[in-house]
Amino acid sequence: MALPTRRTDDQVDSRPSWEPFAGLDQFQRQLGGLFDTWRQQLPELLSEGYRPPADLEESDDAYLVEIELPGVRKDDLDIEVTGRRLTVTGEPHEKERVGILRKRERTVGRFRYEILVPGEIDEEGVAAGLDEGVLTVRLPKPEHERPRRIKIS
Numbered sequence: 001m002a003l004p005t006r007r008t009d010d011q012v013d014s015r016p017s018w019e020p021f022a023g024l025d026q027f028q029r030q031l032g033g034l035f036d037t038w039r040q041q042l043p044e045l046l047s048e049g050y051r052p053p054a055d056l057e058e059s060d061d062a063y064l065v066e067i068e069l070p071g072v073r074k075d076d077l078d079i080e081v082t083g084r085r086l087t088v089t090g091e092p093h094e095k096e097r098v099g100i101l102r103k104r105e106r107t108v109g110r111f112r113y114e115i116l117v118p119g120e121i122d123e124e125g126v127a128a129g130l131d132e133g134v135l136t137v138r139l140p141k142p143e144h145e146r147p148r149r150i151k152i153s
Contacts, residue, residue: 005113006101008125009055021026032037048049048112049060049089049091049110049111049112050107050109050110050112051066051108051111051112051113052069052107052113053067053068054066054067054068054115054149056115056117058118060141060146061100061140061141061146062138062139062140062141063117063118063119063121063138063139063141064136064138064139065086065115065136065139066135066136066137067088067113067133067134067135067137067138068133068134069092069111069133069134069135070133071092071106071133072090072092072133072135073092073093073130073150074130075100075110076090076092076093077089077090077130077135078090079128079137081123081126081139084116084117084118084119084120084121085114085115085116085117086113086114086115086117086137086139087112087113087114088111088112088113088114088135088137089110089111089113090110091109091110091111091114092108094108097143107150110125117139118146119140119141120141120142120145121139121141122139122142122143125138126138126139126140
């Protein structure tokens, strides 16, 4: 049986020391790394532009996408359909200002809206229209995707 001994001042305590700020330092390093990554990706994000608000509606024969684009002319838009993906990009021209702009709340610059619709679309029948600041893109479903009514005889 071992007997207890007295500790002298020259003996080192083997218990781990408690450091109250060690977790905070680690969190600060992780947060700094996150901001560094974000700062590197910022030019990429800005070149993509903002994403305008939109709605996707599905009917029996088509998908209807409505995108809010106030002040955008149809010449400023580029609409692409590839498979099930619709991509709308553009950069509206800002109006020339005569006075000093004191406040800006409207979003300006490049925009990009991209959506993958849930089903197949007939690319040949896609139609788009711009009316009162809302772009409406009609993506018709192919005939085999549309529901058929069966008559009972």
